[in-house]
Amino acid sequence: MHQNNRVLVTGGAGFIGSHICEVLLETGAEVLCVDNFFTGARSNVSHLRDHPNFELMRHDVTFPLFVEVDQIYNMACPASPIHYQFDPVQTTKTSVHGAINMLGLAKRTGARILQASTSEVYGDPDVHPQQEDYWGNVNPIGPRSCYDEGKRCAETLFFDYFRQHQTDIKVARIFNTYGPRMNPQDGRVVSNFIVQALKGEDITLYGDGEQTRSFCYVDDLVRGLIGLMDSPEGITGPVNLGNPGEFTIRELAEQVIELTGSKSQLTHRPLPQDDPKKRRPDITKAKEQLGWEPTIPLRDGLVKAIEYFDNLLKAH
Numbered sequence: 056m057h058q059n060n061r062v063l064v065t066g067g068a069g070f071i072g073s074h075i076c077e078v079l080l081e082t083g084a085e086v087l088c089v090d091n092f093f094t095g096a097r098s099n100v101s102h103l104r105d106h107p108n109f110e111l112m113r114h115d116v117t118f119p120l121f122v123e124v125d126q127i128y129n130m131a132c133p134a135s136p137i138h139y140q141f142d143p144v145q146t147t148k149t150s151v152h153g154a155i156n157m158l159g160l161a162k163r164t165g166a167r168i169l170q171a172s173t174s175e176v177y178g179d180p181d182v183h184p185q186q187e188d189y190w191g192n193v194n195p196i197g198p199r200s201c202y203d204e205g206k207r208c209a210e211t212l213f214f215d216y217f218r219q220h221q222t223d224i225k226v227a228r229i230f231n232t233y234g235p236r237m238n239p240q241d242g243r244v245v246s247n248f249i250v251q252a253l254k255g256e257d258i259t260l261y262g263d264g265e266q267t268r269s270f271c272y273v274d275d276l277v278r279g280l281i282g283l284m285d286s287p288e289g290i291t292g293p294v295n296l297g298n299p300g301e302f303t304i305r306e307l308a309e310q311v312i313e314l315t316g317s318k319s320q321l322t323h324r325p326l327p328q329d330d331p332k333k334r335r336p337d338i339t340k341a342k343e344q345l346g347w348e349p350t351i352p353l354r355d356g357l358v359k360a361i362e363y364f365d366n367l368l369k370a371h
């Protein structure tokens with residue numbers, strides 16, 4: 056299906072983007088990976104460097120890009136609270152100017168374009184589980200707003216390009232995803248807990264640890280993203296992609312301790328402002344429209360992620 060298909064992956068040197076590049080190359084696509092290396096790294100795609108259909112370009116999506124492509128996966132944006140709050144103005148620019156630039160590119164070339172949106176568009180939800188027709192409960196002026204509102208505005212732009220210019224859009228709302236090539240320093244809960252457990256350090260539970268998240272293994276997610284990209288033209292999304300298995304953060308910590316055999320203890324830290332209390336995707340739409348659902352349970356995915364971080368720590 057991807058034969059002779061020229062695919063642009065923005066944020067392609069990041070965690071999820073690098074897995075997309077890898078799978079697309081396996082299916083015969085030509086992949087142009089664009090990244091400014093803010094949170095991503097060349098090392099995430101170094102194993103692809105010599106592939107004849109792979110090209111890596113340093114570029115910031117807040118500036119226009121002129122290339123000829125058939126499909127665009129717009130993944131560029133720091134995703135962890137530490138990194139997206141480091142330079143919040145740049146985060147909003149990446150989502151909003153980045154969307155305008157990539158949609159402009161899609162409009163000129165006629166490319167199909169997929170947006171990596173997020174469960175954060177639901178904010179701290181008062182509907183549970185979250186369905187796509189829920190409009191969310193988002194603080195517009197808090198520390199998470201640069202990310203949440205930037206992604207919401209990007210969705211608005213996608214649907215306005217669709218209505219105004221008939222751009223061929225796909226919008227995925229991605230829920231917490233984990234796996235190999237997460238940045239060990241980016242402060243996200245799965246990487247934090249695994250690295251802390253492997254080092255025998257205290258495991259940092261923010262708040263009482265009773266807040267919930269639903270964790271999707273990266274291979275399942277990438278299959279869903281590619282399935283959405285390749286779905287019939289009438290399917291625009293937004294569509295939730297995530298694993299409906301819901302766990303408290305304390306349960307996650309306990310599983311990580313058990314699977315690593317660590318002697319780490321749990322310790323408490325203050326709950327960050329506007330931290331969502333509950334999160335679980337309703338994936339009925341993805342099942343019906345894409346025939347997609349995740350297959351990798353948290354336990355199995357954690358084993359693979361632990362192996363990755365263990366090798367990474369041993370190499371440094």
Ligand code: NAD
Pocket residue numbers: 065066067068069070071072089090091092093094095096114115116117129130131132133134135149153171172173174228229230231232233238
């Ligand atoms: P990541 O930080 O590993 O990847 C993001 C990539 O984008 C990095 O390589 C970074 O260097 C690059 N980037 C950032 N700003 C850029 C810019 N202005 N120009 C070019 N490149 C830029 O994060 P990830 O987890 O792989 O997330 C990828 C996408 O998926 C993001 O858009 C994120 O918002 C979305 N998402 C991820 C999750 C998750 O749980 N991982 C959940 C919801 C949505």
Ligand code: UDP
Pocket residue numbers: 135136231242243244245247248259260261262264266268304326327330331
């Ligand atoms: N969290 C935690 N300890 C950590 C890192 C995160 O308890 O060391 C909590 C965080 O407060 C949130 C959940 O884990 O409730 C998920 O955090 P993450 O930053 O991974 O994702 P997001 O909040 O964006 O879903």
